[in-house]
């Protein structure tokens with residue numbers, strides 16, 4: 001018998017959660033945006049310097065493009081993060097959400113999504129910081 | 139004795155410390171190192187202090203809300219902010235460490251080969267002065283080094299002067315050195331490039347401007363005539379054994395380009411890119427036992443030469459100052 005008698009364990013799973021088909025794909029969504037942002041940024045800068053500005057040229061145009069990518073990526077990641085946080089705060093249970101119930105599964109997926117979104121948010125800012133300080137292709 | 143030889147080679151090659159910089163961009167890198175070291179020390183003390191506090195000063199349960207604040211604040215938010223600060227600082231330093239090519243800089247081409255360095259100074263008349271495994275720079279004046287490699291990736295590194303710059307086959311990379319004090323500074327290959335990678339060193343002589351001009355003029359001059367009969371014999375042996383197929387000695391028939399230019403080899407601080415010091419006995423070692431001294435070096439050993447031919451060669455080459 002399980003010794004733990006947490007109220008959550010016996011928490012009635014509400015119908016809305018029972019009926020819901022949970023998806024795992026929100027978890028990798030934010031890191032995937034981070035990866036796409038990274039790739040797009042470096043590819044853009046590389047093409048800009050190789051084909052347009054030249055070896056010692058200015059990075060100006062590419063910096064604006066990257067600012068755009070960064071804005072879009074941050075908004076998308078923030079939206080995912082907020083969604084994850086809402087799922088994590090469902091009801092009044094606290095982490096680590098490790099019971100075998102529909103409600104805890106829901107919270108767990110949300111919490112993982114939220115943490116990875118926070119990480120990805122910071123990572124995208126770190127990637128973008130490079131072009132804040134780099135003005136030329138050198 | 140081996141250790142003694144190594145000591146003296148290290149001395150001959152010169153200063154190596156990143157923390158005692160002698161060049162503009164090395165100064166910036168040293169600043170960054172001290173900041174990193176300082177802030178890491180501070181963090182170390184804070185973390186250990188908190189551990190001691192939690193284990194000894196106030197053992198037992200702690201307030202949950204405060205603990206959560208410590209974990210999220212101290213474990214995630216604070217490190218992110220600190221790392222962000224360090225990242226910003228180092229990104230801000232980067233353009234200073236790789237400055238644009240300044241006006242009036244000394245122009246030098248450096249080719250990294252397995253396992254030595256070919257160095258060319260463009261001369262005013264249009265030609266170039268080729269030297270090897272050693273370069274001189276005037277203090278206080280920037281120098282632009284154009285780096286290439288014909289074989290594999292090498293990396294040009296003089297820790298006291300600047301950071302590393304890769305030398306990539308098929309490309310030209312550039313490093314700007316701006317020495318701030320005179321002295322001898324060791325350079326090394328910083329990218330593993332094969333068997334004798336660890337014996338791919340060079341010395342950088344940072345000189346007062348007139349001393350630099352003098353050095354350049356001496357290196358640009360043709361080789362000295364052999365001084366005595368032993369040296370003359372050495373010159374003849376050099377011709378006979380075909381050393382000139384790979385080595386150039388300006389002012390003689392020898393005009394090979396496979397190996398280092400030997401016109402002023404006697405003036406160098408070391409032999410074989412820091413494999414040996416530079417005395418007559420070292421020439422004998424190098425020529426007769428090349429691969430014991432420097433495994434896989436692209437020069438065939440001439441161990442079959444009679445001793446007196448070796449001695450003559452050594453005297454001749456050592457006299458090429």
Ligand SMILES: [Cu+2]
Nearest residue numbers: 292327331338
């Ligand atoms: Cu190398």
